[in-house]
Amino acid sequence: MNLNEIKSFVSDKSEEEKLKIAAILTDDKRKNVNKLGETLIKNKEKKDIEIKRVKGLYDFDRNFGDIAIAGVDEVGRGPLAGPIVGAAVILDLNACNDSELILGINDSKKISAKKREELAEIIKKKAVSYAIGILDNNEIDKNGIAWCNNEIFRMAISKLNVMPNLVISDGYAVRGIPIRNNFIVKGDAKSASIACASIVAKVYRDNLMYEYAKQYPQYGFDSNVGYGSQGHIDAIKKFGTCPIHRMSFLKNIL
Known part of the structure; x- marks a missing residue:
């Protein structure tokens, strides 16, 4: 041969x-x-x-026990434009066979865009339940990013088809939920559930920003996804703002 x-x-x-x-x-x-x-x-x-x-x-x-655990994570705290998105994911943690594991999961920032897309689809198929919470730039300007960050977690958790016994979050406690919560520093690199939530949230928000890039092509949302790159800042100074900009984030630019 x-x-x-x-x-x-x-x-x-x-x-x-x-x-x-x-x-x-x-x-x-x-x-x-x-x-x-x-x-x-x-x-x-x-x-x-x-x-x-x-x-x-x-x-x-x-290690938290034989219970339903929802991992939550967000993307979009820092951008100058677009929404903040949170995801909640419940995995079958008893899936111990190698073929049942979701290989490649990690902090979404450590994974290529192509791999994130692939993993997001696998996660959504294999998850016991998953849900998205989203608040737009107007809500962020009105209520502040900290309130919105917490609220998207509450929204995502409330939409799950299975109510968890425990919510584990990345870095911050989730306030105002009737469920026990543990928050973990760098949780998206330690927890399978949080890592999966990180990926699902990132892919969902990035795809929204790619659509906004078609409406507002001058800002480069297809590459910066709303973050304050130099090209994005230069475009704001040249063209002004668009309807998805967070005005409360632009006080030092405008």
Whole structure:
């Protein structure tokens, strides 16, 4: 078999079968076939490391007990334009088989945009329940970002199809909910549930900002998603504001 035929043969094999084939390929006299074998082994090692990391995130949540846990996180506290979005996600934390784990989950800022999109779809399919809370720039200007940050969590939690026994949040306590709450510093890098909420919220808000970019192309919302990049600030000074700008955030610019 030539290299392409070997690749085709290996492509649909299980991880265990690939590893056995890799051992044979590394003994082959052809360098390109050797390299394929080495790549298969390295890929397996990387996946094993990722499985161990993600199991640690699930274990962190399971340590709170055999209960329904909602992880919550937000995106959009700091931008000059657009809404603030929060997500609440309840995972099946008893899904311990490697194939049931959602590999790749992490703080959404550490994941590429393409990977976030893929993961958001997987999370929504595998979650026991998930929900979104959103407040626009007018609510932010009226009530302040701190109030809105808390309110989007309350909104998202109230929309869940399953009421959790515990809410775990990233960094801040959630006030005004009739459910026990633990807040965790850098929770989106420690908790599977919070990491998933971080990804779902980020993808939801980014997609909204991409749509706003079509309406208001001069501000570059498709790249800055409302944050205060130099290009965004220059556009505000040149064109003024648009209906989704947070006027309370622009006092030092206008």
